[in-house]
Amino acid sequence: MNNRLKCLLLNLFLLLSLSGKAQEKISIGEKKNLSSAILNENREIWIHLPKTYNDSSIHPAKYPVIYLLDGEINFESYAGMSDFLAKPPYADMPECIVVGIKNTERTRDLTPTKSHKKSPVNPDVVLFGDSGGSENFVRFIQEELKPFINKNYRTLDYSILVGHSFGGLFAVNVLLTHPEYFNAYVANDPSLWWDNKILITKTKEYLDKNKKFPDHKFLYVSQADNEEQNKNWNSDMTQAIEEFRGIVEKNGSLNYKHHFFENEVHGTVSYPGNYDALKYIFKGFRTDIKKLSKNPQLLEEEYKKFSQKAGAEFIPSESYLNVILKFMKTNGFKESETYFDGLKNKLYPQKN
Template sequence: MKIFIPLLLLFFYANKDFAQSAKPIVIGRTEEIQSKELNEKRKVNIYLPEDYNPQDSITYPVIYIIDGGIEEDFFHIAGIVRYNTQPWVNRFPRSIVVGIENTDRKRDCSFMVDNLDFLDKVGFKKESFTSYGGSGKYIAFLENELLPFMDKNYKTTPNRTIIGESFAGLLTTEICLRHRQLFNAYIIITPSLWWGNELLLKEAPSLLQAKNKNKINVYVGACNKDEDTVMYNDAVALKDVLIKQGGSETNVFYDYMPDEIHSTVIHQAVYNAFKLMYPHTEYQK
């Protein structure tokens, strides 16, 4: 015991000194925006390219993640972007990544409906949707507050991508169909298009007939069809209507991933989406 205690103390203090000299690994920063549109503060997590310099003239595309919280998809998607923009890979354009922290996901990602009777058909209880129908305000937050904030405070290009999966995929689809001018690329993964008795799918043909449309890329990803037949069929229906009605201004990529399930699909889908949208060495900033 007389020998053990000094050795234990030596180990403790050595590790204490080591811990004090250790430096954190920083991959991003968090900004806080007071939103008038949402009447609340919203946190956004931001990854900057490793050679980002506020003093030079280089500008960067921006990738927005709806489910972009620290405990959601910010870290792993920022990791995909960072790795694939390394000089020895050079697959994607160097980009800024913006992850939006959720406060009330169901409210923000869903449009208003007259009633919730359709929930029974897709296996949800009405009691689980205590708030909904706020997508209009959320889109206004994006258009009037977050996008201008990023353009004012960071070195951005007009090239914007938005990523949404599941309920966030519903919102991303709504933006694509009703506010397509906000983004150049839409990554839509297993979207919850069953919301409102598939109203967005029903309205899609007429919404896609709008004139003076900006040119966009749209990726639609679907996971194993046996896990959720409704969401698989809706993803296929979205792909079909985008191809049929989207015209030459809408470049559509469809990706069925039978080896992925709903909870695992987003990482593979985002990687696949950027590979399809940015063929190696052919991307543009």
């Protein structure tokens, strides 16, 4: 066989190998269609499952659920972000199911009241004419979407609502009207200017009536540096967010964080905001694997402390315990290895 023929056969082999590999796909989620009687339409839902969800080597686990508004815009980046932050041994959060809700009529679904704002160009035209349907939309999430997710997936009784702009307005409104629906709320650059700052009024009324927000609830608000926008129609955005901040911080009862992003504008702030929000909501979840080698009881103590703060029970995942056991064995921490082996058998007993 001459060299030229050898080269041709080698190239053919490489081509076939590459073509076979090219057919392997990386999937970050699946699309589902849900028929809504409340909204009288079909809604498309995008679902991302944690990396360990279908791992047959561990016991089937339950996972918190993150409900993500504007799913068609945020789903891909959010899924990757949540996986990254949940990666052991330095996980800042538990693995979560991410449910992206794709829009149909965004203004209708995300705004709390009917708009009567006239167009500055044509006074005969009412801006945002299809607004004011947020109560129906939150009913859809609570009464139809959540039961669907809970029925078809292994879910923990802990959920987060995430929104941006009108979605942030929606998240704040749900906190004020149905605070029990979610454990944590994320509002990225929320449109609190809506309807003459009606949610500012509702916040004051809520606190006048209830004196404080419910225990164990979290609210994260990001704010963009809308310097250029503040010179035009969007000037009320910053003022409303700052006014809301003052009211909430004065109350002092809510787990609340406000973060101003100097180098981000309204259209870009949700990405760093979502990252910072997850770090804030799950602060205290991460444990130091090196400290556990000398004080193995610290793991259960820290999970208990975090659970009390979160208002829900969280336990170390089996996959994380496997990482800890490997670390202890590799580094010769025999006593700690024995302790965590016992903890794993207690939390995840082997079937006979």
